[in-house]
Amino acid sequence: MVHPALLVAPIAAPLLAALLAIAFPRGAVAAALSAVGVALVASLVLVVEVARTGTGAALAIGGWPPPLGIALEADGLSAMFLLAASTIGLGVLVVAQGPFGWTGRETRKGYSFWPLALCLLAALNAIFLSRDFFNFYVGLELLSLSAVALVALDGKREAIEAALRYLMFALVGSLLYLLGAALLYAQYGTLDIGLIAASAETNGPTLVAAGLMTAGLAAKTALFPLHAWLPSAHTGAPAVASAMLSALVPKASFFILVRVWFDALPGQAGPGLTLVLGTMGAVAIVYGSILALLQERLKLIIAYSTVAQLGYLFLVFPLAGGDSTAQPWFAGAWTGGMVHAVSHGLAKAAMFLCAGAMMAAAGGDKLSDVRGIVAKMPLATFAFALAAVTLMGLPPSGGFLAKYLMLTAAFASGAWVWGAVVLAGGLLAALYLYRPLASLFAPADPDRTFTSVPLRTELVPLALALVAVLLGVASQFPYDILQVGRSVAAEAGLE
Amino acid sequence: MIASGFDITVCVLLCLCALAAVTGRDTFRAIVFFIVYGLLISVAWLRIDAIDVALAEAAIGAGLTGVLLLGAFGQMGSADTMAREPRGAVLIALVAGAGIGAAVLFAVQGLPPEGAGLTAEVLAQLEASGVxxxxxxxxxxxxxxxxxxxxxxxxxxxxxxxxxxxxxxxxxxxxxxxxxxxxxxxxxxxxxxxxxxxxxxxxxxxxxxxxxxxxxxxxxxxxxxxxxxxxxxxxxxxxxxxxxxxxxxxxxxxxxxxxxxxxxxxxxxxxxxxxxxxxxxxxxxxxxxxxxxxxxxxxxxxxxxxxxx
Amino acid sequence: MGGDPIIASWLVYGCCGAVLVGLGLFGFMRPTTTLRRVLAFNIVGSGIFLLFGATGYRVPSTGADPVPQALIITGIVVALAATALAVALMLALARVSAGRDEDA
Amino acid sequence: MSDWYLAIGIGLLLTLAGALFRVWRGPDAADRMMAAQLTGTAGIALVVILAAASGDWAMLDVGLVLALLAALAAVAFVKAASPNGAGDPEEDDLS
Known part of the structure; x- marks a missing residue:
């Protein structure tokens, strides 16, 4: 039995720091770094505890167990996502000291950034620990509003336009989700995942509810064709914010989607639904990759790559939940999807941070601007290349582990079309990442000069990219953790 | 009989207000309809015995949200003019709205008529809650x-x-x-x-x-x-x-x-x-x-x- | 006069909520200005709340279920927060693009 | 007993519908504002009726809030009609 403080800290510490940052902006950086540090330590201990004991940890808030109250629960999936969020969050905040740190005078951006970023991280952690469908909604709103404000932070017309478009998608996504949650409560008299799973049956209201939730969450995860808000939003934001927006924010709605179909309503996803989600994921992979290939700006390449990489997540539904018979490879497909979510998060955060550092050094992020930057910033360039290895799914990275698991499942179950999509996605990633890599590593123009940037802006992305690779090296560990606390139904896929 | 007549009248007026608020080109008129809508929805909440929600809706829905929208309208002025509406886009919105509305309608009428939710659990613990x-x-x-x-x-x-x-x-x-x-x-x-x-x-x-x-x-x-x-x-x-x-x-x-x-x-x-x-x-x-x-x-x-x- | 209701109150208001959701979504998705979209968003929201609240009144003898009521109050406040942010973004966009062609 | 109250309530709703027609027709912003204020009065009357019908006098609080917020809405109406949303028509008359 772990101490409740471990479950509370990842949520409460960033919230407390956010409140402090609002009231006392001078202390914002110190409060933020220590709070996210606390969250990181707590999630690390949670991961170790979950691995050691092989069971999840739970806490009924206020001593009121569901259905009356809300429970926090950390199973293997929660623990992994928590750890990833805190790792990325801490890295991002360390870098953010540069553009947003206290400069002796309070500025609009410097004041707003810290509470927004901290609330964003707290909201993520709250979602990863929650088991309650309405609590998910409040967490999603906290997440969306802080993310939207971060997108607009730059203050330029394009950024505000992107933020507004993002907000519209996010609002309607949340409402559709809430409508589904309301119908589930009306049907089952509870909002707790476990209690719904215990009494769930296939009927009209349940399917409408789940369909509405899925549509809303897919829009928030930027699944093709509901991705229109993502590229402009992620490129309009400051680079440190883009890192969190691309790496973490869509994972929260995906996480809830996984909870809906694998934990709350196992066995209810018909082949039609999984086919639709899988197809949209596959189209996203191809479409996002092609658009990434056509971009001239580093940040836009990375943003369209996110559209493509998020597509993989949705292949989990047909691979781990399409057929009616439980098969051993379903667990592999499911785990592959989750490992992909984590390793993509780490690699994508690293890439955006690299892009931010390079933009600061080169004064722009067009491929021609950053040409030959390797001579000036070897560490950041190396970090970018390492992150690219993970996105392409090359061994021994976490991306490789994810794609290996998904491919095995696809071919073992005879779903070779999905397997082909996974393979093609890796090839396309290699193609669209080749151009920025070639540009970064090209010999620089002799009279081209770059501004110096702080070393930490290179070291942090390097560390994140290394962790993404390590995930694949230590492949057994993440695999085992992710199995902890999975219901039997999830173990066997959606049935 | 009379009660149903009252409920149905409220709902018809609510839907009319909503319709008037989402159609037409006149934004000021739409906001006025939205404020009246908030008022009617407070009445609806009273009919289903949710006085707390009626209070929140009266204060926030009919009140502050309306004030917020009116203030925005006052500051936007002529910037809030609409481009011409392409027929196709209106049709898509119509189909999507009607489709989702119909699905929800189907779900509502398919709900079990006896669901009491958590009323009993809440009342059982009310004393322990302190309020x-x-x-x-x-x-x-x-x-x-x-x-x-x-x-x-x-x-x-x-x-x-x-x-x-x-x-x-x-x-x-x-x-x-x-x-x-x-x-x-x-x-x-x-x-x-x-x-x-x-x-x-x-x-x-x-x-x-x-x-x-x-x-x-x-x-x-x-x-x-x-x-x-x-x-x-x-x-x-x-x-x-x-x-x-x-x-x-x-x-x-x-x-x-x-x-x-x-x-x-x-x-x-x-x-x-x-x-x-x-x-x-x-x-x-x-x-x-x-x-x-x-x-x-x-x-x-x-x-x-x-x-x- | 009087007698039993022809149709239960909860069902009337539940169906009304569903219709409001449909109307609001139409208003949200049709080509229109941001301000009108924000307004439509609020109608969708209140339709969902009404539906949710109505389903909590299915057994009038026990009174309205307090849990949906509490969640709805939370939802109303969250909707106001989102509305305020949307309005501020909209006005900021109008400000920064003042003097430039406004077409979006 | 409560049926009588509800019957009166339906009557009130019908007067409210009449005001709604005025909100739709306008033609001026001022017409719409006046009609909306009229619906506010009808709404408060409805709340009182419902409180009487159910015997739950706590409902009257809703009427209080509606009355107070209607005043705020009236001010906001006036503000929205002024050129940049900040003025006062009485002031504008003088200038």
């Missing part, structure tokens, strides 16, 4: 965690609103400068109503522990009073950099979070031991009301204004 109003018990005790997060959502929205200030506007007072004729109707309104509003707001917060009411409804009424005096040009909002303002904003969520964390010493989170539950919840409700009211005022006023030229 007499079941809705307040859910909001501040059983699901206090949601409410804690929600109070922070409000704050985040405010930081978001402030963050779109112009670069030169930081440190200024929020919103536009309101003025009114000295001694005119508007100013008299602003002098006369706050006294009544303060009493009503405080009463609703206080009533919330035993009957309908509570921090959000009462806080909204108090916010409405403050907004009224500002619109009447009687007082100006404090600068966004004011120290007391910022501490007052975080005090509500801060005290709530602090009390919640105290429980960790006993191995729990956000617990109210029955002996102290009533005073603790009332205390939280009072500070929360103050912070909520302040946050709402600033949310409605908008980002810090441009620095004077």
């Amino acid at each position: 007499g109003n079941p809705v307040t018990a859910v909001l501040l005790n059983f699901r206090g965690y949601d409410t804690l997060l929600e109070s922070i959502v409000l704050l985040v929205a405010l930081i978001g609103v402030w963050s779109v200030a112009s670069e030169t506007g930081w440190g200024e007072r929020p919103g536009i400068v309101h003025h009114a004729r000295a001694g005119g109707t508007l100013q008299s309104f602003g002098r006369f109503l706050p006294a009544i509003g303060l009493v009503i707001g405080a009463y609703i917060v206080w009533a919330g522990s035993s009957g309908p009411g509570g921090a959000f409804q009462g806080g909204t009424v108090l916010a409405a009073v403050a907004i009224l005096t500002i619109l009447a040009g009687l007082v100006d909002a404090p600068r966004v950099t004011t120290r007391w303002l910022r501490w007052a904003l975080v005090m509500g969520p801060g005290v709530f979070l602090g009390v919640a964390l105290l429980g960790l010493f006993g191995g729990a989170f956000l617990v109210f031991p029955q002996a102290v539950a009533y005073p603790a919840i009332v205390a939280i409700e009072i500070v929360l009301t103050a912070s909520i009211a302040l946050t709402l005022v600033l949310l409605v006023l908008g980002p810090p204004r441009e620095a004077p030229q």
Whole structure:
């Protein structure tokens, strides 16, 4: 039995720091770094505890167990996502000291950034620990509003336009989700995942509810064709914010989607639904990759790559939940999807941070601007290349582990079309990442000069990219953790 | 029979107001319909015995949201004109709206007619919760965690609103400068109503522990009073950099979070031991009301204004 | 006069909520200005709340279920927060693009 | 007994519908505002009726809030009609 403080800290510490940052902006950086540090330590201990004991940890808030109250629960999936969020969050905040740190005078951006970023991280952690469908909604709103404000932070017309478009998608996504949650409560008299799973049956209201939730969450995860808000939003934001927006924010709605179909309503996803989600994921992979290939700006390449990489997540539904018979490879497909979510998060955060550092050094992020930057910033360039290895799914990275698991499942179950999509996605990633890599590593123009940037802006992305690779090296560990606390139904896929 | 007639009439009028608010090109008219809609929906809530929600809807839905939209309309002026509507896009919206509406309708009529939800569970634990109003018990005790997060959502929205200030506007007072004729109707309104509003707001917060009411409804009424005096040009909002303002904003969520964390010493989170539950919840409700009211005022006023030229 | 209701109150208001959701979604998705979209968003929201609240009144003898009521109050406040942010973004966009062609 | 109240309530709703027609037709913003204020009065009357019909007098609080917020809405109407949303028509008359 772990101490409740471990479950509370990842949520409460960033919230407390956010409140402090609002009231006392001078202390914002110190409060933020220590709070996210606390969250990181707590999630690390949670991961170790979950691995050691092989069971999840739970806490009924206020001593009121569901259905009356809300429970926090950390199973293997929660623990992994928590750890990833805190790792990325801490890295991002360390870098953010540069553009947003206290400069002796309070500025609009410097004041707003810290509470927004901290609330964003707290909201993520709250979602990863929650088991309650309405609590998910409040967490999603906290997440969306802080993310939207971060997108607009730059203050330029394009950024505000992107933020507004993002907000519209996010609002309607949340409402559709809430409508589904309301119908589930009306049907089952509870909002707790476990209690719904215990009494769930296939009927009209349940399917409408789940369909509405899925549509809303897919829009928030930027699944093709509901991705229109993502590229402009992620490129309009400051680079440190883009890192969190691309790496973490869509994972929260995906996480809830996984909870809906694998934990709350196992066995209810018909082949039609999984086919639709899988197809949209596959189209996203191809479409996002092609658009990434056509971009001239580093940040836009990375943003369209996110559209493509998020597509993989949705292949989990047909691979781990399409057929009616439980098969051993379903667990592999499911785990592959989750490992992909984590390793993509780490690699994508690293890439955006690299892009931010390079933009600061080169004064722009067009491929021609950053040409030959390797001579000036070897560490950041190396970090970018390492992150690219993970996105392409090359061994021994976490991306490789994810794609290996998904491919095995696809071919073992005879779903070779999905397997082909996974393979093609890796090839396309290699193609669209080749151009920025070639540009970064090209010999620089002799009279081209770059501004110096702080070393930490290179070291942090390097560390994140290394962790993404390590995930694949230590492949057994993440695999085992992710199995902890999975219901039997999830173990066997959606049935 | 008569009861059904009443319910159906309310619903028909509600749908007509909604229809009028979402169609047509005249934005002002749409907002007016939206305000009437908020009024009718409060009536609907009373018919299904949800007085707490009716209060919230009357204060927020019909009240503050309408004021917010009207204020935005006043500032947008001619910028809020619509491009020509392509037929195809209207058709797609029509099909999507009708499709989802029909699916939801299908789901509602397919629900079991006897679902009592968690009423019995809430009533069984009401005594242990420390308050007499079941809705307040859910909001501040059983699901206090949601409410804690929600109070922070409000704050985040405010930081978001402030963050779109112009670069030169930081440190200024929020919103536009309101003025009114000295001694005119508007100013008299602003002098006369706050006294009544303060009493009503405080009463609703206080009533919330035993009957309908509570921090959000009462806080909204108090916010409405403050907004009224500002619109009447009687007082100006404090600068966004004011120290007391910022501490007052975080005090509500801060005290709530602090009390919640105290429980960790006993191995729990956000617990109210029955002996102290009533005073603790009332205390939280009072500070929360103050912070909520302040946050709402600033949310409605908008980002810090441009620095004077 | 009087007698039993022809149709239960909860069903009337539940169906009304569903219709409001449909109307609001139409208003949200049709080509229109941001301000009107924000307004439509609020109608969708209140339709969902009404539906949710109505389903909590299915057994009038026990009174309205307090849990949906509490969640709805939370939802109303969250909707106001989102509305305020949307309005602020909209006005900021109008400000920064003042003098430039406004077409979006 | 409560049926009588509800019957009166239906009557009130019908008067409210009449005001709604005026909101739709306009033609001026002022017409719409006046009609909306009229619906506010009808709404408060409805709340009182419903309180009487159900015997739950706590409902009257809703009427109080509606009355107070209607005043705020009236001020907001006036403000929205002024050129930049900040003025006062009485002031504008003088200038």
